[in-house]
Amino acid sequence: MNSRRFHLITGAAAAAALAFGMHHAHAQADTLKIGVILPMTGQQASTGKQIDAAIKLWMAQNGNKAGGKTVEVIVKDDAGIPDTTRRLAQELVVNDKVVALAGFGITPSALATAPIATQSKTPMVVMAAATSAITAASPYVVRTSFTLPQAAVGLAEWATKNKIGKVVTLVADYGPGNDAEKYFAERMTLNGGKVLDKLRTPLRSPDFAPVLQKVRDAAPDALFVFLPSGQGAQFMKQFGERGLDKAGIRLIATGDVTDDDQLNDMGDVALGVVSSHHYSAAHDSPANKKFVAAFEAANKFRPNFMAVGGYDGMRVIYNALNASKGARGEALLNAMKGQLFESPRGPVLIDAQTRDIVQDIYIRKVEKKNGQLWNIEFDSIKQMKDPGKSK
Numbered sequence: 257m258n259s260r261r262f263h264l265i266t267g268a269a270a271a272a273a274l275a276f277g278m279h280h281a282h283a284q285a286d287t288l289k290i291g292v293i294l295p296m297t298g299q300q301a302s303t304g305k306q307i308d309a310a311i312k313l314w315m316a317q318n319g320n321k322a323g324g325k326t327v328e329v330i331v332k333d334d335a336g337i338p339d340t341t342r343r344l345a346q347e348l349v350v351n352d353k354v355v356a357l358a359g360f361g362i363t364p365s366a367l368a369t370a371p372i373a374t375q376s377k378t379p380m381v382v383m384a385a386a387t388s389a390i391t392a393a394s395p396y397v398v399r400t401s402f403t404l405p406q407a408a409v410g411l412a413e414w415a416t417k418n419k420i421g422k423v424v425t426l427v428a429d430y431g432p433g434n435d436a437e438k439y440f441a442e443r444m445t446l447n448g449g450k451v452l453d454k455l456r457t458p459l460r461s462p463d464f465a466p467v468l469q470k471v472r473d474a475a476p477d478a479l480f481v482f483l484p485s486g487q488g489a490q491f492m493k494q495f496g497e498r499g500l501d502k503a504g505i506r507l508i509a510t511g512d513v514t515d516d517d518q519l520n521d522m523g524d525v526a527l528g529v530v531s532s533h534h535y536s537a538a539h540d541s542p543a544n545k546k547f548v549a550a551f552e553a554a555n556k557f558r559p560n561f562m563a564v565g566g567y568d569g570m571r572v573i574y575n576a577l578n579a580s581k582g583a584r585g586e587a588l589l590n591a592m593k594g595q596l597f598e599s600p601r602g603p604v605l606i607d608a609q610t611r612d613i614v615q616d617i618y619i620r621k622v623e624k625k626n627g628q629l630w631n632i633e634f635d636s637i638k639q640m641k642d643p644g645k646s647k
């Protein structure tokens with residue numbers, strides 16, 4: 257009697273446990289997790305804020321289903337510290353079993369994560385970091401931002417055509433700065449120009465006063481600048497305070513400096529600055545107007561190029577999940593390659609060979625319209641591949 261009852265109970269418990277276990281496994285298989293690592297705090301926090309807002313906008317517009325399953329985005333803050341990025345990536349892969357890693361505000365964070373993507377065969381979508389070599393660090397890297405060689409070469413061409421012969425370069429002293437300096441200086445020299453000096457400031461807490469004094473003394477036709485998103489306003493203020501604009505030294509820069517996130521705070525010193533980049537919030541297309549209006553309605557701030565990298569990164573992941581019917585690993589990666597779509601920035605292609613982005617690069621000038629500052633595009637180089645890949 258007792259033993260029979262015991263059997264009945266264990267039998268029911270076992271059935272319940274099995275049902276629960278199956279249900280649990282089923283729920284997991286039906287959820288596709290995307291692990292996003294961003295600098296939400298620290299010196300690159302504006303990049304995290306922009307990309308996080310863009311990801312939320314993508315989800316609000318496109319829902320949380322892709323590849324026939326439910327998509328869940330997990331956002332982690334690495335504060336722009338590469339050791340933290342690596343640890344978070346490891347946890348997202350091992351504990352959360354994410355189908356893709358994404359984000360990566362700065363190059364050192366992307367490079368720290370690349371070996372984890374390779375070992376775990378997890379596609380890694382770089383939405384911000386822009387050193388050319390990142391795509392070579394793992395066959396699982398796909399990029400939706402840009403590269404500094406892409407931005408720098410077009411500006412050197414513009415400078416030569418506009419009678420800028422003598423230049424000084426100023427870059428942040430790490431991966432993307434190396435790329436910007438090298439590709440800008442090489443093209444200027446090739447075009448018969450002269451690079452008088454190559455100056456650098458540290459990635460963390462830069463002080464622009466000493467380098468700006470050197471620029472003044474060198475008296476070039478123009479100063480070329482690359483600084484990561486978030487440093488432009490402080491730089492521009494010091495450029496004005498030291499009177500370099502009034503000394504007749506033109507400022508030319510990659511669009512990271514005339515960043516839409518800060519442009520309106522820069523004041524009149526920014527007016528007339530010519531830059532080159534893949535995205536301006538003023539880009540004149542129906543797709544961009546729709547994007548900017550929806551983004552501003554949701555956030556009360558203007559999207560910058562980081563937001564577009566994040567938005568398109570989500571699109572690449574969703575497209576790939578849909579095309580592969582919710583695959584993981586190499587099948588998901590392969591579905592990311594060769595994607596062609598219209599971004600708010602214009603038409604783009606994810607090059608199947610390099611996994612890097614092919615896009616139009618625009619030459620722009622800061623102008624005031626209706627009381628606000630904008631990067632107004634006036635020329636472009638169509639469908640530019642990363643020049644850094646040809647070496």
Ligand code: VNL
Nearest residue numbers: 362363385386387484485512
């Ligand atoms: C990087 C390149 C970061 C361009 C940026 O802003 C940027 C990078 C944070 O590769 O670290 O504007």
